[in-house]
Amino acid sequence: MLSERACPLRIVIDYMCFLTMKLLQQKLSAYTEPQKAMAAGIYPYFRAIESEQDSEVKMNGKKVLMFGSNCYSGLVNDPRIHEAAIEATRKYGTGCAGSPFLNGTLDLHKRLEARIAEYMGKEDAMVYSTGFGVNLGVVSTLTGREDYILWDEQDHASIIEGRRLSFSQSLKYKHNDMESLEKQLQRCDPDKVKLIVTDSVFSMEGDVANVKRITELAKQYNAAVMVDEAHGVGVFGEGGRGVCFDQGVADDVDLIMGTFSKSLASLGGFIATDKTITNFLRHHSRSYIFTASITPASTAAALKAIDILEQEPEHQQALWDVTNFALDGFRKMGVEIGHTSTPIIPLFIRDNFKTFAVTHDLLEEGIFVNPVVSPAVAPQDTLIRFSLMASHTKEQVAYALEKIEKVFKKYGII
Numbered sequence: 001m002l003s004e005r006a007c008p009l010r011i012v013i014d015y016m017c018f019l020t021m022k023l024l025q026q027k028l029s030a031y032t033e034p035q036k037a038m039a040a041g042i043y044p045y046f047r048a049i050e051s052e053q054d055s056e057v058k059m060n061g062k063k064v065l066m067f068g069s070n071c072y073s074g075l076v077n078d079p080r081i082h083e084a085a086i087e088a089t090r091k092y093g094t095g096c097a098g099s100p101f102l103n104g105t106l107d108l109h110k111r112l113e114a115r116i117a118e119y120m121g122k123e124d125a126m127v128y129s130t131g132f133g134v135n136l137g138v139v140s141t142l143t144g145r146e147d148y149i150l151w152d153e154q155d156h157a158s159i160i161e162g163r164r165l166s167f168s169q170s171l172k173y174k175h176n177d178m179e180s181l182e183k184q185l186q187r188c189d190p191d192k193v194k195l196i197v198t199d200s201v202f203s204m205e206g207d208v209a210n211v212k213r214i215t216e217l218a219k220q221y222n223a224a225v226m227v228d229e230a231h232g233v234g235v236f237g238e239g240g241r242g243v244c245f246d247q248g249v250a251d252d253v254d255l256i257m258g259t260f261s262k263s264l265a266s267l268g269g270f271i272a273t274d275k276t277i278t279n280f281l282r283h284h285s286r287s288y289i290f291t292a293s294i295t296p297a298s299t300a301a302a303l304k305a306i307d308i309l310e311q312e313p314e315h316q317q318a319l320w321d322v323t324n325f326a327l328d329g330f331r332k333m334g335v336e337i338g339h340t341s342t343p344i345i346p347l348f349i350r351d352n353f354k355t356f357a358v359t360h361d362l363l364e365e366g367i368f369v370n371p372v373v374s375p376a377v378a379p380q381d382t383l384i385r386f387s388l389m390a391s392h393t394k395e396q397v398a399y400a401l402e403k404i405e406k407v408f409k410k411y412g413i414i
Helices: 004-020 023-028 033-039 079-092 107-120 131-139 157-165 178-186 211-220 275-284 296-311 314-333 352-364 394-410
Strands: 056-059 062-066 124-128 148-152 169-173 194-199 224-228 255-259 269-273 344-348 370-372 383-387
Touching: 062 394, 079 296, 107 124, 107 255, 107 269, 107 296, 124 131, 124 275, 131 157, 131 224, 131 255, 131 269, 148 157, 148 178, 157 194, 169 178, 178 211, 194 211, 211 224, 269 275, 296 314, 314 344, 314 394, 352 370, 352 383, 352 394
Parallel strands: 148 169, 148 194, 194 224, 224 255
Antiparallel strands: 056 062, 124 269, 255 269, 344 383, 370 383
16 A cells, blocks of 8 residues: 555556546546445445345345335235246246347247237237337337427436437427427428327326327327326226326327336336337337347236236225325425325435435435436436335335434425
């Protein structure tokens, strides 16, 4: 180790190392935000969980209440889903070693696609390896250079990436603002294809899209509609079918997208639509053609989860019971929660450092939550994302409310 007197030598050595770095590394070495949070002891990412995902998990040998999961249905540990995944692995193995376009299509995949089409009331469905891959591969593929993609400014990153890859004209409308959407539709050439893409439930702030009004405008301006139901399936609608069904407009939505990684307790994603669209996508969507198929275990797990959601409405009821209990508790506490009406509850902090510090302190209190900071949101919009599952109890939520109130008061948030 160098002595204090040798510090100038250390500076020289560090500078020489910098000079010998490749340009890529030199450029990226300027990004030190994670290191700053680590040095302050409040870095909140990649926290290792030592147990199954459930309402309670184990971290560093201690029990922690999980309020950071997206498995709203609480089915991720259902033994029937576990057994379905195990049996599929025994029969088909652990992977497909190819894309669905070539050797990666199993009869099990075909069964899942048919089941999704039936579940969503559409002619056909396609299964992708991830939900991100669905939006990337569908949004980037369907429209041409002279066509239009119209998207909500708070759409998920996967939709944003899809429209970036598209050669179509991109028109952003203000969040959940139907007047803004209509103004953008009026800018479009009436003879060109117009695709409106929106989340059903917005994943950070938990508010719900006005899909009914979107479909009305789509009819008026001869546009197509694609709705991302990643956070709607398992939460809204009969049998957990999502917001489009809940608002009574599923038949008017041209494409319904969803994921298996949330309420369906698996991994992968789907697009449900008509056969004209799936025929085109199967032969042009690059994230479908050039990605290996989802595993047999994931396929069987999703199939079983759909059956359970459809046949056992008590899971949805339990979810809404704890959601309404939590919403009432946060309102009484005086926490700013925005416009949410869903199991996704944003707790606005509006300060990057405080958001990290609160996340750290809550974990010390046995509460796992997710921080959302810039650049994911503007610095003045930073928040804690508190999300609920059907498997949570009111006692667990009450304990979390108590600890959140304690920590928020410590930092002067309430």
